[in-house]
Amino acid sequence: MDRNYQSGKGGDLMEAPCMKVKCGVTNCTYNKSMMCYADALEVNAMEGKHKADISDETCCTTFKDKE
Numbered sequence: 491m492d493r494n495y496q497s498g499k500g501g502d503l504m505e506a507p508c509m510k511v512k513c514g515v516t517n518c519t520y521n522k523s524m525m526c527y528a529d530a531l532e533v534n535a536m537e538g539k540h541k542a543d544i545s546d547e548t549c550c551t552t553f554k555d556k557e
């Protein structure tokens with residue numbers, strides 16, 4: 491199956507969301523010229539929280555330090 495497609499409600503195929511992600515975390519492995527080049531991105535509420543009330547309480551879990 492084409493990786494740009496995923497199964498939607500009822501099993502029909504729908505196009506997966508695809509968007510450009512601008513990111514200021516320049517020490518991340520996936521960051522090139524302030525853009526994210528990860529194949530997929532996971533963002534969660536900050537550690538220890540079940541939900542975020544403001545953007546500062548969200549966290550990119552895909553981040554990987556360039557070292």
Ligand code: SF4
Binds near residue numbers: 519531550553
């Ligand atoms: S993985 Fe997260 S931190 Fe890294 S470039 Fe993408 S959005 Fe930024």
